Amino acid sequence: MTLPSSTENANADGMPAPLPPAKDMTALLSRAARNRNPSPLKSLIKYMVYPDMISLGAGLPHSSTFPLVQLSAVVRDNLETTNQADATYTSLSVMPGPFDMTSAAPPPLDSVLQYGNGRGIPSVRAFFTEEIRRLHQPRYADWDVVATCGNTDGFLKAVMLFCDAGDAVAVEEWCYPAALETMRPLGIVPLPVAMDSEGMLPDALRDMVLQRSQDRPLRVVYLVPTGQNPTGSSMSVERRRAIYAVAQELNLILIEDDPYYHLQFPDGEPDQLLPSLLSMDTDGRVIRLETFAKVLAPGLRLGWLTAPAKLVQLVQYHNEVSTQQPSGVSQAIAAHLLLKDWGQAGWQRHLTGLRTDYRRKRDLMQAVCQRELTGLCEWTLPQAGMFFWFKLNVPKALRAEAGYMQRIFECCIDKRVLLVPGWQFAVFTPEEETTLSEAEKSDRAPCLRAAFSFESADKVEQAIVRLAQVLRSFKCGTE
Amino acid sequence: MTLPSSTENANADGMPAPLPPAKDMTALLSRAARNRNPSPLKSLIKYMVYPDMISLGAGLPHSSTFPLVQLSAVVRDNLETTNQADATYTSLSVMPGPFDMTSAAPPPLDSVLQYGNGRGIPSVRAFFTEEIRRLHQPRYADWDVVATCGNTDGFLKAVMLFCDAGDAVAVEEWCYPAALETMRPLGIVPLPVAMDSEGMLPDALRDMVLQRSQDRPLRVVYLVPTGQNPTGSSMSVERRRAIYAVAQELNLILIEDDPYYHLQFPDGEPDQLLPSLLSMDTDGRVIRLETFAKVLAPGLRLGWLTAPAKLVQLVQYHNEVSTQQPSGVSQAIAAHLLLKDWGQAGWQRHLTGLRTDYRRKRDLMQAVCQRELTGLCEWTLPQAGMFFWFKLNVPKALRAEAGYMQRIFECCIDKRVLLVPGWQFAVFTPEEETTLSEAEKSDRAPCLRAAFSFESADKVEQAIVRLAQVLRSFKCGTE
Numbered sequence: 001m002t003l004p005s006s007t008e009n010a011n012a013d014g015m016p017a018p019l020p021p022a023k024d025m026t027a028l029l030s031r032a033a034r035n036r037n038p039s040p041l042k043s044l045i046k047y048m049v050y051p052d053m054i055s056l057g058a059g060l061p062h063s064s065t066f067p068l069v070q071l072s073a074v075v076r077d078n079l080e081t082t083n084q085a086d087a088t089y090t091s092l093s094v095m096p097g098p099f100d101m102t103s104a105a106p107p108p109l110d111s112v113l114q115y116g117n118g119r120g121i122p123s124v125r126a127f128f129t130e131e132i133r134r135l136h137q138p139r140y141a142d143w144d145v146v147a148t149c150g151n152t153d154g155f156l157k158a159v160m161l162f163c164d165a166g167d168a169v170a171v172e173e174w175c176y177p178a179a180l181e182t183m184r185p186l187g188i189v190p191l192p193v194a195m196d197s198e199g200m201l202p203d204a205l206r207d208m209v210l211q212r213s214q215d216r217p218l219r220v221v222y223l224v225p226t227g228q229n230p231t232g233s234s235m236s237v238e239r240r241r242a243i244y245a246v247a248q249e250l251n252l253i254l255i256e257d258d259p260y261y262h263l264q265f266p267d268g269e270p271d272q273l274l275p276s277l278l279s280m281d282t283d284g285r286v287i288r289l290e291t292f293a294k295v296l297a298p299g300l301r302l303g304w305l306t307a308p309a310k311l312v313q314l315v316q317y318h319n320e321v322s323t324q325q326p327s328g329v330s331q332a333i334a335a336h337l338l339l340k341d342w343g344q345a346g347w348q349r350h351l352t353g354l355r356t357d358y359r360r361k362r363d364l365m366q367a368v369c370q371r372e373l374t375g376l377c378e379w380t381l382p383q384a385g386m387f388f389w390f391k392l393n394v395p396k397a398l399r400a401e402a403g404y405m406q407r408i409f410e411c412c413i414d415k416r417v418l419l420v421p422g423w424q425f426a427v428f429t430p431e432e433e434t435t436l437s438e439a440e441k442s443d444r445a446p447c448l449r450a451a452f453s454f455e456s457a458d459k460v461e462q463a464i465v466r467l468a469q470v471l472r473s474f475k476c477g478t479e
Numbered sequence: 480m481t482l483p484s485s486t487e488n489a490n491a492d493g494m495p496a497p498l499p500p501a502k503d504m505t506a507l508l509s510r511a512a513r514n515r516n517p518s519p520l521k522s523l524i525k526y527m528v529y530p531d532m533i534s535l536g537a538g539l540p541h542s543s544t545f546p547l548v549q550l551s552a553v554v555r556d557n558l559e560t561t562n563q564a565d566a567t568y569t570s571l572s573v574m575p576g577p578f579d580m581t582s583a584a585p586p587p588l589d590s591v592l593q594y595g596n597g598r599g600i601p602s603v604r605a606f607f608t609e610e611i612r613r614l615h616q617p618r619y620a621d622w623d624v625v626a627t628c629g630n631t632d633g634f635l636k637a638v639m640l641f642c643d644a645g646d647a648v649a650v651e652e653w654c655y656p657a658a659l660e661t662m663r664p665l666g667i668v669p670l671p672v673a674m675d676s677e678g679m680l681p682d683a684l685r686d687m688v689l690q691r692s693q694d695r696p697l698r699v700v701y702l703v704p705t706g707q708n709p710t711g712s713s714m715s716v717e718r719r720r721a722i723y724a725v726a727q728e729l730n731l732i733l734i735e736d737d738p739y740y741h742l743q744f745p746d747g748e749p750d751q752l753l754p755s756l757l758s759m760d761t762d763g764r765v766i767r768l769e770t771f772a773k774v775l776a777p778g779l780r781l782g783w784l785t786a787p788a789k790l791v792q793l794v795q796y797h798n799e800v801s802t803q804q805p806s807g808v809s810q811a812i813a814a815h816l817l818l819k820d821w822g823q824a825g826w827q828r829h830l831t832g833l834r835t836d837y838r839r840k841r842d843l844m845q846a847v848c849q850r851e852l853t854g855l856c857e858w859t860l861p862q863a864g865m866f867f868w869f870k871l872n873v874p875k876a877l878r879a880e881a882g883y884m885q886r887i888f889e890c891c892i893d894k895r896v897l898l899v900p901g902w903q904f905a906v907f908t909p910e911e912e913t914t915l916s917e918a919e920k921s922d923r924a925p926c927l928r929a930a931f932s933f934e935s936a937d938k939v940e941q942a943i944v945r946l947a948q949v950l951r952s953f954k955c956g957t958e
Binding site: 077112156333 | 512800802829895
């Protein structure tokens with residue numbers, strides 16, 4: 001595999017026409033990003049082009065001091081089968097070989113055990129690049145990818161590109177809490193934008209941005225467009241286009257956090273995936289975050305960030321002085337599996353198996369919920385991801401009793417069913433954080449999040465039966 | 480192996496006396512650290528104590544969706560032998576097994592492939608804890624360890640515990656550049672403290688701290704005490720005690736970055752390691768950073784941070800919203816190797832082999848340097864690490880020619896020998912950064928760093944011969 005060219009698309013004559021470059025987003029950069037420099041020691045690498053150069057420059061341990069001399073893994077090919085007897089397996093081995101940070105072939109052991117270059121191992125980047133080209137076909141020329149330690153790491157680095165202390169970020173009104181806790185210690189203020197079942201409302205986003213003072217404009221929007229956490233909603237194609245149009249109109253950066261992209265199970269075409277915001281991006285204003293967490297394993301801590309090359313370079317500089325790069329062992333396993341031992345065919349078979357598995361679990365959850373929860377709460381059938389979001393039909397009398405959501409949650413615990421209470425995903429303004437009581441905060445969010453990814457079918461059924469008992473005991477759905 | 484108790488030491492009667500707790504360092508915390516909170520979703524874990532609880536809470540993929548079903552490695556036991564025929568090998572295998580985040584046994588595959596807890600896998604933490612207890616015997620009760628993605632990650636998190644934009648950190652006058660580039664984008668100002676061959680000078684540190692204004696006091700000192708990068712110097716026991724005394728006197732935090740701790744090769748007792756600053760710390764003011772980068776492999780991206788438990792908890796919160804934890808695959812390899820397949824005996828044999836290997840390379844470099852460079856430059860024989868630091872004997876006439884160090888460096892490149900020029904390690908004040916020219920900056924640092932860790936013996940010899948030719952051509956050592 002070679003790094004693909006992304007500078008071509010077809011014009012009206014069917015001839016390849018060059019894509020335009022990304023727009024210059026320099027004016028939006030944070031102070032921290034403007035002050036990022038390459039690691040000084042890495043600037044010496046350019047002198048290594050001379051074949052007769054002897055380097056006493058790099059403070060690297062020699063690979064002869066690395067005790068690992070072979071790394072192997074056994075991988076199950078076919079998740080879609082539940083019959084253990086049908087399982088087939090692939091083996092991969094990472095063997096010793098000379099250090100090489102230029103080859104796009106799956107790396108030898110010496111390359112993955114040594115220090116890297118802040119971008120990820122070339123073969124892993126080649127895989128990421130090919131995935132982006134194949135699935136998202138970016139519409140500007142100078143896009144690039146950089147390895148991250150997963151989307152939590154990627155989000156931190158994306159938000160630090162554009163935000164200093166005191167800046168604000170527009171987020172979905174029900175928001176992934178780790179994103180909020182990433183921003184708050186840095187003094188970055190998340191501001192909630194209203195959603196409907198198709199995600200963030202474009203007009204609400206526009207209104208919020210226009211209300212901000214011009215000396216501290218809002219520059220960044222954080223979105224989970226597919227199988228959103230916690231609501232399970234997926235933005236429709238039209239909604240994505242409308243949000244992108246607002247971003248163009250008001251010169252906003254969109255951070256597209258898309259860990260559930262491959263866990264889509266739409267009605268109709270089973271393998272028809274929604275177009276990403278990146279795929280609509282003609283300007284280079286989308287920072288796309290992807291991860292192997294939900295499609296290979298979270299413990300690999302391996303993901304990638306796609307953006308204009310100038311921004312990717314700043315993320316590389318940030319990597320050099322933080323994580324350096326993801327674990328070489330994780331990268332080696334991904335590279336050998338996806339580029340060699342499985343290849344595209346094995347990868348696609350695996351993804352199809354995953355989608356089949358998640359769809360089955362989603363359908364099972366839906367059947368139980370329709371039987372047990374109809375009338376007690378409302379929900380939208382998720383078309384992606386791993387979450388149902390129950391909006392409780394709270395009776396009027398209960399709504400007057402402050403702290404009722406805390407009591408519903410505690411009653412769930414007593415009944416031995418754990419769901420995540422809605423208030424954990426609520427985004428309060430800095431003023432609300434200090435003025436509202438815990439009871440008031442909880443009552444603002446009469447919702448519960450249920451994951452259908454982890455527990456077995458019979459446990460999911462029992463859990464929903466218990467939840468229904470709790471909601472009935474609070475007279476949900478009456479009046 | 481169980482997590483050791485660290486609450487006891489022996490008093491004068493030989494009876495165990497309880498150690499005091501760490502002093503409260505809350506007043507020194509940064510705004511960011513004060514605003515760190517636990518990941519909200521992880522606060523639900525406490526409800527999982529009920530055996531009959533069914534959780535739809537955690538948004539985790541089920542381990543049946545992880546394609547990896549076995550992970551194996553082959554490890555070479557005896558680095559000290561250069562004879563391939565003498566090599567012996569150990570194999571390790573990580574097999575499937577139920578998710579368990581409480582056991583201190585080497586983890587099954589399901590545990591390392593799943594999301595972790597921000598602290599590292601229990602067995603890996605148990606190893607770190609035992610190493611700290613055995614080698615450093617902390618002198619306060621409530622110390623703790625947390626896994627990092629290596630010391631670059633650890634340093635970022637340590638400095639962010641105490642420093643906001645505008646704060647200053649005292650550093651060695653010749654300083655590891657990645658540490659400087661970690662701080663500068665965050666608006667944290669490194670201030671150089673004079674060194675001699677035993678490292679940072681305590682009186683110079685005291686003077687600098689006392690000169691700072693009281694509304695923005697200097698609170699943090701960054702040190703590489705053993706085999707310092709770039710000077711190769713190791714702080715003597717007395718120097719360590721003196722620096723710690725200044726830290727106590729002026730209420731400073733010491734960040735002890737010690738990646739070369741195990742690469743010591745002192746004269747006399749070969750395995751007598753210098754006492755760490757942590758081992759002298761009665762107050763809980765030392766943040767100790769260690770890594771497997773130089774003793775197993777950099778590509779594992781696995782290290783650990785030791786500090787009072789309250790500070791470790793804040794680093795855990797920081798992990799939860801950045802790296803989450805090091806790669807589970809890296810952690811699994813370390814845990815199985817060090818706790819099971821090698822155990823302590825294999826680990827000690829490996830470390831002895833490493834020290835033997837580095838000592839041989841150091842001695843070879845020293846012999847060549849004594850033959851070729853005597854008179855041309857000065858250096859101190861390093862007792863640890865991987866670096867020689869050459870202070871050039873620049874003739875008086877050359878010193879008057881601005882930019883001479885740049886010309887010496889370029890001449891080295893022409894002769895095809897790469898060393899790191901001293902200016903890459905120089906710490907300029909913010910004012911100097913803007914007022915000094917590149918030539919002036921380079922001439923402030925008439926030094927070159929040479930690593931003896933990476934190239935083969937004959938290449939090291941050739942490199943030093945070439946360097947000597949360059950230095951003679953500039954008439955170094957004359958006048």
